[in-house]
Amino acid sequence: MISQMQQKSESPDTKGKILEVRGLTKRFGGIIANDNIDMDVFVGEIVGLIGPNGAGKSTLFDMVAGVKPSGSKRFPDAGCVRFLGHDITQLKAHQVCRLGLARTFQIVRILEKMSVLENVTVGALCRTSEVYEAEKKAEKICEFVGLKDRQNLAAGELTIEGKKRLELARALATEPKLLLLDEVMAGLNPSEVAETLDLLRQINKQGITIIIVEHVMQAVMAISDRIVVLDYGKKIADDTPEAVVKDKNVIDAYLGSEDA
Amino acid sequence: MFEAWVTVLISGLAMGAIYALVAGGLNLTWGVMNVVNMAHGVFLMLGAYITFMAWSYWGINPLFTIFLSFPILFALGALINRFLVRRTVGLASMLLTFGIFMVIENLAVVGFGGMYRSVRFFTGSYDIMGVFVSKPRIIAAGIAVAMSLLTYWFLKKTKIGVAIRAISLDRMMAEQCGVNTNQICTITFGIGAAQPAVAGSLMSLIFAFNPMLGRVFLVKAFAIVVLGGMGNFLGALIGGLTIGLVEAVIAFSGNLHLSEAAGFIIIILILLLRPSGIMGRRQ
Amino acid sequence: MRSRIIPIILLTLFVLGTIVFGASCETKEPIVFGGALPLTGWGADGGEYNRRGYMVWEDMVNAAGGILGRPVKVIIYDDKSDPTVTTRLYEKLVTQDKVDFLLSPWTDDMVMAATTVGEKYGKTIVAGGATYPAIWERGYKYVTGLLPNSKDYLGVGIRFFSGLKTVALLNLDLTFTTGFADAAEWNFPREGMTLVLPRQTYTGDTTDLTAPLMKIKAKNPDFIVACTGGAEDATMILRQAKEIGLNPKAWWFTIAPVIPEYIEVLGEDAEYTLGCSEWEPELPDTIEDFSIRAAFNQRHREMFGGEDPVEDAATTFGVGQIMQLAIEKVGELDDEKINEALHELDTSTVFGYYRVDEAGKQKGKVMYVIQVQNGVRETLWPFKAATSVLRFPTPPWDKRD
């Protein structure tokens, strides 16, 4: 099913660079949430984005995905974001989504009163205007992420694991080229984490690039090709997992707050 | 000309103070309890009739009748909350209060008759160097402002007041902190009914009224609550005064139609510019 | 679940009830007259007085042996003060109840609605309680009027003060009061009066008239005509005028001064105010031919706990009388002929003279100029019927005792 999706989408950027963040800055009043961040993501990668609480990870996600960060009316104060060669800095979330960038939310934003299948259908409607077709596709995706047996439940009735999975399914349904995952493993037990990692690897294998914010450190280390570390809104490291754990800045930043 | 302007402005402010009192009660039921109270107008009307009857049958000074209308309507409001409103939420509570409105207004028409009444007690004005200040309106406005400030003080400084504000911010949290939300909501609804009743008592001095009295003020009261910021009591006072003033200025420099339309247009504009009201918390 | 079945059943019953509701009253013998009045809603007071007029008429006609030897039956429905309901009820009266004749509803909007139905079915209506000229300017064939239209209604008062030069006009923006204000503006130049500033229109929701009254005060007119809808807005105008010391030589109000509670609500502030009345219970017979007025007054008192009839009761009694006279003149229940007769009649009723032009507009009715003096409405004009003389000019508020 995923391969079908890939056939429709255009071939990735020849340079292999899918996302390019340059000098991105965002202030809330006096607080600088993101300070002059540069970041590149290449096609097919899984990039982990980590940092202590309040490091600015979710704000970065919001701005990349075109969601106005909560408490703010404007997009970034400075800097730019390029996705597949398009400047998407000032684009809104729905436009970014149509370009092929999907995300999940730290605090799940599922449509509680709708059924699981309907939730996924809404995502699928991003690429078609036929509800019937979208439903067919949603069913396949539900099967792929393992929600098939629960697809007619009201989404609000799902467990936290189910909800996280649903968000992932819904994001997949929009046929993304880049997937931003905000703590999809928080609150899951080790076996559920393992299942999710497996799922992410499968998704990645279909050619979808993934950026993942996560507190479950072992999981990030296990899955990421590369890790970017933020602290107080600044990028302090950008390297392979092995190198990052040895980085002095990173150890300082996490000292005492390491929770994994 | 100067005197004329001052006369008009004072009159507008006086009307604004009365709007504010009506809106203040709504702010409690709506801003705190999240009940869109369609019965608000009938509480006001009942207050007016209590004053009228106390004055015409027993000759009680109408200003003292607020000590009658406040407790009576407080009790009625508390009972309505205890037995009816408390059990509903959201749009259902709006339907419910509309039912209450229909019952009370209809019974009032049957009981009091549809004819106009008025309390003839203070008429005329104080003439201060060519500025005319209406006696009934300024006295009513004074009491209205005092009442609004008293409520403000009550909410800021007393234990019950703090509990009420806590509920308006986060009901669950208040419950967690040991607030008996049911009891406090009953008190809130009681005050929310007693405040417009006092306003009604004051209006009986100003207007000729019949059982439909409350309808005129309901729309404006809703608008003022939003204008001042839901759950913000000083905001309702300022919102009321602002609307009263704006209406007076435009009525004098333009005409009455434009002034009433302007009141509503300003509400829309302020909401667009400051979506949580002039004094509201930023979202 | 079981307990929830009951509401469903109830709802179904209500739906069926509505459909079944429609069983008409079956009486062949009497001549049936039907109409709708606002018995609830904002017009409830006027509607009730109107109903009394019809009731007394029915009672008295039947006591006197009916019309053409047949008794009379009056059906009155409640239109809830809503013209849409009026339309529906008149449709019902004509097609379902199959009444022989229609009676007039109360006030202009309802008359508009009812006469539209009447026109459609060729059922004539003598409009009581309506003055809006548009009612007769629509080219309808089956409507005549009992009251003078608003141009005459206002004209009486304005002609009475013909000598005054400057005038200000206040206007409540309802249908009939707007009609009054238009009529006032039409009349002013004909009597040599000039408006000192454009008419000041206020709405039913207006709570503060300081601004327009201050504007009027700055122009200091001799005469103020206030096209008010009732005691409520007249009270506000007079009280606020007193507060700011607005002192014209004369105050003229529409409607308000004849409303029973007007004097009660305003007390001494109502003194000197003028208005016009369509009818007064105690008037010498010299002015109009009130042959059965005394009987009407007495029967009304008997039937309604000793209360004196008011203008609105006399209106509907008059409507009944006119219908009766027309039917008796024709001698049969033929709608066309009776409609013709209604256009030709030149007669008088309890309410006053009745004579209409081709359009059906009333032109025979005499209006009375009244003034509140010592807490009582006194008639000033026509002079033959006068009970008192004009108190003029109105003293300034601070010079009254």
Add this chain to the structure above:
Amino acid sequence: MIKDVARSLWALGWMGGGAIAAFVVLLLVAPWVVSPYVVSLFMAMFMYIVVCSSWNIISGFTGYVSFGHVVFWGVGAYVTAVLVWKFNYPWPLAVMLGGVGSAFLATIVSYPILKLTGIYFAISMLALAEAIKILTSHFRSVTGGGGGIYLRPMASLNILYLMMGFLALAVVLVCYSITHTKFGRSLLTIREDETAAESLGINITRRKIQALILSGLFPGIAGGIYVMNVCFIDPATAFDISITVNIILMTTFGGIGTIIGPVLGPVAFTALSEFLWASFPFLHRAILGAILIAMVMGMPNGIMPFMVRFAQWVGIREFFSRRREASQ
């Protein structure tokens, strides 16, 4: 999208199709069977079905509760009345243009006003309706001012009744089919969570504007038909806040956010109030109020839950539920 509409209509099946056919037959037959009084009562009922269903598009499906929906009805009525009165337009055209007028109003106010959410949107609509009422009263040369506009009767009751009946049917079918299209799904998503909706590629601003325009269009036509029937309109009637209150009451009573709720609500309410009014002339409002209180206390979610169960029992599920079950 067209395919979806067709498919959804097909999905009504023989039962739904039969219901529609039965409705059309009853609609056509009624004037010969019942009295004009009942016909005009039905007409009032259809009018409320139209306005309630339209209100439901923006307030029930999209979650933007409007406290001023009467404004669209009133503007439609006024546009029709003015076109017929001043410009002698043929009345059917004027009625249609009434709908265009109200949709135009919805278009111009939509962008700013839909930036507000929740109660702020509700109050802005309320203020809009009041402001337009006063302005209508003020600009006398165009609108006839407070005196209103009177027209000659041009169309017969039965014609107008049929128009209103078919309009009601059309609106209900439109509401039904949009819930089966991408557009309808987008609205439901917006109601649940705007941020999520946007992140799923839904242009929320555009969708909300479209919803408001659609929601403003039909009441305008209904207002036009109304004014042709009563032949009189003034600002106090055209922008009467109690119409908005009735819309909210009836729809909530029937079940907000459903297809059949805004149909059941007006029917039940009209029938109930008519019955009470005939039986208790002076206390009918109090009794209606008491019944309302009793119903809210007994069934806080409106009559919908019962109707849904009833429907499940009968076996027609599709029309009652806003959540479409997997139909295959």
